[in-house]
Amino acid sequence: MTPHIVLRGLRVGDIGWVAHRQGILYAQEYGWDGTFEALVAEIAAHYVNNLDPAKENAWIAECEGQVVGSAFVVKVSDTEAKLRLLYVEPEMRGTGLGRRLTQECIAFAKDRGYQKLTLWTNDILHAARRIYQTAGFVLVSEEKHHSFGHDLVGQYWALDLNI
Numbered sequence: 001m002t003p004h005i006v007l008r009g010l011r012v013g014d015i016g017w018v019a020h021r022q023g024i025l026y027a028q029e030y031g032w033d034g035t036f037e038a039l040v041a042e043i044a045a046h047y048v049n050n051l052d053p054a055k056e057n058a059w060i061a062e063c064e065g066q067v068v069g070s071a072f073v074v075k076v077s078d079t080e081a082k083l084r085l086l087y088v089e090p091e092m093r094g095t096g097l098g099r100r101l102t103q104e105c106i107a108f109a110k111d112r113g114y115q116k117l118t119l120w121t122n123d124i125l126h127a128a129r130r131i132y133q134t135a136g137f138v139l140v141s142e143e144k145h146h147s148f149g150h151d152l153v154g155q156y157w158a159l160d161l162n163i
Contacts, residue, residue, distance in 0.1 A: 005068065005097055007059045007104060014060050015044040018070050022087050030124065032148035039148075043084055047072055055081070057108050061088070061097055068092045071101035073108050076118065081109045083119040086128060098131045106135060110161050117161055123153040132157050 023037025047058065052075055061069035069092060072084040083105045088098045109117045121128055123142065137157040145154050 003063045003092070003095060005092070005095070005100070006062045007101070008062060010048075010058045010060060014058075014067070014070070015041070015048060017067050018044055018060075018085060018087070021067070021089070022085070025087065025090070026148070030148075030150070032150065036148040040085060044072075047074055047084070055112050058085075059101055059104050061092070061101060063092065069097050069101055071105050073105045073117075079115040081112070081114045081117050083109075083117055086119075086131075093127065098128065099134065102131050102135050106159065106161070115160070115162055117159045119157050121155050121157065123155055129155070135159065136163070 019037055019041035022040045023034065026032040026036050027034075047056065055075040056073055058072040059070060060067055067089075069086075069088040071086045074082050074084055076082050083102065086098065086101055086105075088101070106117060117137075118140075119132065119137065121132070123129070137159045140156045140158050142153050142155050145152055147154075
């Protein structure tokens with residue numbers, strides 16, 4: 001049976017929760033250090049402190065009152081937005097929640113008149129990359145970097161919203 005998942009807007013406490021959970025999950029699953037949690041906290045804090053509600057949005061996924069995922073859309077320019085901080089709790093993976101959150105971001109970006117939706121990820125995040133590819137994102141570029149205590153390959157993806 002598919003769990004009943006509700007998508008809602010941000011509430012006080014969600015930013016800390018998202019940073020906390022992503023920090024723990026990426027440490028457990030990939031061995032990333034605390035600088036990843038700090039990056040998530042920085043991105044989320046920037047979102048809250050600079051929010052343009054007409055052009056930006058965030059979704060928190062809840063199942064039976066528990067936070068099980070998130071996704072953010074942030075303005076880059078009048079024509080481009082960025083999908084940020086997509087995550088799904090391990091027990092919710094395989095339920096379609098990652099795709100659902102991604103589709104919410106795409107629909108919002110289209111509705112707000114953006115022409116392009118971009119994102120940055122790392123090549124080792126295979127499940128996320130499959131979600132992005134299925135949604136129509138195209139790999140634009142890659143670059144090696146040392147972050148979060150590891151040598152990684154960062155990837156920039158883009159989706160043309162005019163199609």
